[in-house]
Amino acid sequence: MSRMSRRALLGSMAAASVPGLLTACSTGKDDGDTANAGKKLAPWPVYRAAPGAKPDLAPTEAGVQPGYTSYPADLSTSVKRTPGDGSTIRVMSVTFGTPPKGRADNRYWQAVEKALGVKVEFTVIPTDDYQKKMATVMADDPDALPDVINVFSGFQLPREAQFVQRRAEDLTPFLSGEAVAQYPNLANIPGHAWRDMGRIGGRIYGVPLERPLPGSTLWLNQGVFTDAGMREGWTSADFAAVAAKATGGKRYALGAGTGSVFGNAVHAAAHNAPSAWAVDGSGVFRANYTDERYKAAVAFQAELRGKGLYHPDAASMSTSDLTTLFLNGTVGSMQNGFGSYQTLYPDAEGLLTPAPALPYAVGGTPGGIVAARRSFGYTVLKAAKKERIQLLLRVLDFLAAPFGTKEWELIHYGVEGTHFTRGADGSPEANRLGEVENVTNLPFRYLAEGPQVLFVPGRPEAVRAIHAWQRKVVPVAIRDASFGLQSTTRTTQGTTLKALMDDTVTAVIAGRSPMSAYDTAVKTWRARGGDRMADELAKEHDATS
Structure with missing residues (x-):
């Protein structure tokens, strides 16, 4: 492009x-x-x-x-x-x-x-x-x-x-x-x-x-992560070990920007949690926040942060500043939209080779990636x-x-x-x-x-690499089942409710709040409109399927 x-x-x-x-x-x-x-x-x-x-x-x-x-x-x-x-x-x-x-x-x-x-x-x-x-x-x-x-x-x-x-x-x-x-x-x-x-x-x-189908993506400094032991088919334990080895001196393996909740979307998908909303065979909608796999992803991120693998400003820096740190080697990875490849490869020329990460497996189950709204x-x-x-x-x-x-x-x-x-x-x-x-x-x-x-x-090798990555990850993309559906509660209260959960998850990962705060926030989210959204989305899904 x-x-x-x-x-x-x-x-x-x-x-x-x-x-x-x-x-x-x-x-x-x-x-x-x-x-x-x-x-x-x-x-x-x-x-x-x-x-x-x-x-x-x-x-x-x-x-x-x-x-x-x-x-x-x-x-x-x-x-x-x-x-x-x-x-x-x-x-x-x-x-x-x-x-x-x-x-x-x-x-x-x-x-x-x-x-x-x-x-x-x-x-x-x-x-x-x-x-x-x-x-x-x-x-x-x-x-x-x-x-x-x-x-x-x-x-x-x-x-x-x-x-x-x-x-x-x-x-x-x-x-x-x-x-x-x-x-x-x-x-x-x-x-x-x-x-x-x-x-x-x-x-x-x-x-x-x-x-495109791929959404939020973990972009890696390929050289740094390969030298630290990254391999295809890695597990969450492998990911943590590689990130630890890639961290040292003035470099942190993991970068994130404000609003990304420490790159939560990528880790939630690797844990196979719903991407915002999932629907079962009976047409019942379930939010990611109520899923134990999502909670496990939050706990995993809190462990990574606790080990010092995230940049200290991961919860507050702008994406522009994060990208600068990625390109100068201060952070070894960053989450951003898949479409950022259009500028990332040209900007990284002569500095490093970017690569979209393959998802890690959790508990023997291969991980997924975030499917974007198309x-x-x-x-x-x-x-x-x-x-x-x-x-x-x-x-x-x-x-x-x-x-x-x-x-x-x-x-x-x-x-x-x-x-x-x-x-x-x-x-x-x-x-x-x-x-x-x-x-x-x-x-x-x-x-x-x-x-x-x-x-x-002018970069055919980048196109080949991204295309090969897509062939591996598209089959495991996790789609938000609410895409294209209307919910009155979501359009009137969704912004406030999302902010409640984003703030809570960020605080838990940052170590400012215990995991019990997450459970309390989920109860509040459900009572203030989350359960109503689920009901409204189920009716929409039934009517439009």
């Missing part, structure tokens, strides 16, 4: 409640209206694979991504005519980059506008400000809404579904079933992304941003006349062009000769202007994007 700044792609987000957001879009209507149970369900868009470059490494139906060890030599055109009509559209998206240059001085912005055939007024929201800004947007006059809004999945927004249902256009008539064929690149978005985005009140309100948020459109919605969908269709097309290259790299040159293998290489004017700082890719592929410009 495109070369982004390390800060841009490696930002980690912690959910936190924002005053006022709980009531931002309350109108006194029944909040249960967003549920899918008891509703007629709109058919999902019919998937039609778009023509594209043949991958060097084959994908699998289970979720292994197509891999490209070189950049396609001949780019195709996926959009036959300019989608816009010369009008102005207002868009809003989260950003992990720095503030973009203004339109008048931004040749990337101008080039994308020309290709789209519209003038784009772009509001970018840094992740630290996202919840506060969304609270304002959700409470504002409906007429003041942007035309296109990125609903970012990094935060759980209270009453998100209610806001979308009341303020956004119902896209069912435009995208459901065969209707999506009018937008070929949107039809190329796989079904798993639509399903994990989910319906609201039985209807389709958004366009998902498709993402939709990195979604895009909604302000309610408008039919012709306006069709225009906006044509714009999104352009932005969703697949890898190997001229449209994809423009969005991800800009204009050849202006923003990038080509490397020996034909891969775009950003020049000085491209390091400033790009899709990171002006994130068109968070409005719509084609299916993700494995590609690291």
Whole structure:
């Protein structure tokens, strides 16, 4: 994919409640209206694979991504005519980059506008400000809404579904079933992304941003961990022993950033605990917090921390600072999203070889990995006349062009000769202007994007290594059974309840609280809404299965 700044792609987000957001879009209507149970369900868009470059490494139906060890030599055109009509559209998206240059001085912005055939007024929201800004947007006059809004999945927004249902256009008539064929690149978005985005009140309100199956990943300094005895098929005891050997002097084997709960997701998956929610054959939902395997993972992490294997600032440092410590060798590992490979390999060149960790086994049972939500948020459109919605969908269709097309290259790299040159293998290489004017700082890719592929410009060995890792771990990925389902309790109280458990687990691992505090917190979590969430999710699952 495109070369982004390390800060841009490696930002980690912690959910936190924002005053006022709980009531931002309350109108006194029944909040249960967003549920899918008891509703007629709109058919999902019919998937039609778009023509594209043949991958060097084959994908699998289970979720292994197509891999490209070189950049396609001949780019195709996926959009036959300019989608816009010369009008102005207002868009809003989260950003992990720095503030973009203004339109008048931004040749990337101008080039994308020309290709789209519209003038784009772009509001970018840094992740630290996202919840506060969304609270304002959700409470504002409906007429003041942007035309296109990125609903970012990094935060759980209270009453998100209610806001979308009341303020956004119902896209069912435009995208459901065969209707999506009018937008070929949107039809190329796989079904798993639509399903994990989910319906609201039985209807389709958004366009998902498709993402790979692997989620939170433990990234290792391969040399450090190999020298310390890492091997395939290791156990939790092996992991602890290797981490101990990799720790010494000014180096710590384990790093973590604020909001990651000491990298808890990776260890919980290795213990085969549910990823947030699991559902059994009877349709009963069970939360990870109530599972003994999750509790065992917390205890294991507390042991690792007690032995001094975590960096002392593991509970408080930013992901940007953590990445710096990883690259300079101060920490031997760090948890981050799988997609961070796109910048991690280029940034680590000449310093170390990154590698995604294989899960360790616990009690003789092979470990799992975290399965991500296959939709990195979604895009909604302000309610408008039919012709306006069709225009906006044509714009999104352009932005969703697949890898190997001229449209994809423009969005991800800009204009050849202006923003990038080509490397020996034909891969775009950003020049000085491209390091400033790009899709990171002006994130068109968070409005719509084609299916993700494995590609690291000029680094075929990295693509081969990641593809081989995916083939091993995709079969043991643990999916959150609540993806795509609605729960009124979760959308109104989920943020607060999650903070309760995150704070407690962090305190237990850090040694500030005993394990008994965990048991007390679980009881509180269940009484304040956890059990209600389980019941609501079970009804949703039954209605949508």
